[in-house]
Amino acid sequence: EIVLTQSPGTLSLSPGERATLSCRASQSVSSGYLAWYQQKSGQAPRLLISGASSRATGIPDRFSGSGSGTDFTLTINRLEPEDFAVYYCQQYGSSILFGQGTKLEIK
């Protein structure tokens, strides 16, 4: 069974900085079936990225996804105050699995 490991566990940055979040799979993720979600406190997750790099509808272009195989990255440029949240990667397709999350907090 695939395991998704997200790093770092917590990332402390200031508004305006760039955030780089990692998601590593223990086996290759087929067809780039990798999504990223943002979850703010008390809210449901929101889809940001699918297919490793395609932004969902309405997601600002400061959010970008990249990677293939076993290594994936979510990059958030020019952090806005509303971007501080928890981010999850998810492998989908025939099996579904979430990573343990990265908390992006204000420094």
Place this chain on the structure above:
Amino acid sequence: QITLKESGPTLVKPTETLTLTCTFSGFSLSTSGVGVGWIRQPPGKALEWLALIYWDDDKRYSPSLKSRFTITKDTSKNQVVLTMTNMGPVDTATYYCAHRQDWTFFDYWGQGTLVTVSS
């Protein structure tokens, strides 16, 4: 506009069976490729996928929890029901239902419902 909403008890006792209902609008579970899944999140912890049901009544379960879960649909009522047996304190979590299309990601989520397991 796709919306989903979870409903069910907020408190259950250990060993009891939990039944949660997801009521949705904006799509039909009789349309090819459409699925509805359940995901839970213990307080302060990560998301965990539980089960999925598709338009053709294909059902999928998390391998680690499979024996305790049953997912069903009522297409006429636009509802999906998740039943979990032998609830324990570790099952305390917010339970979400979400829409899925064509074996892809979860693009629409309900607001979630917190279920506490306690005597």
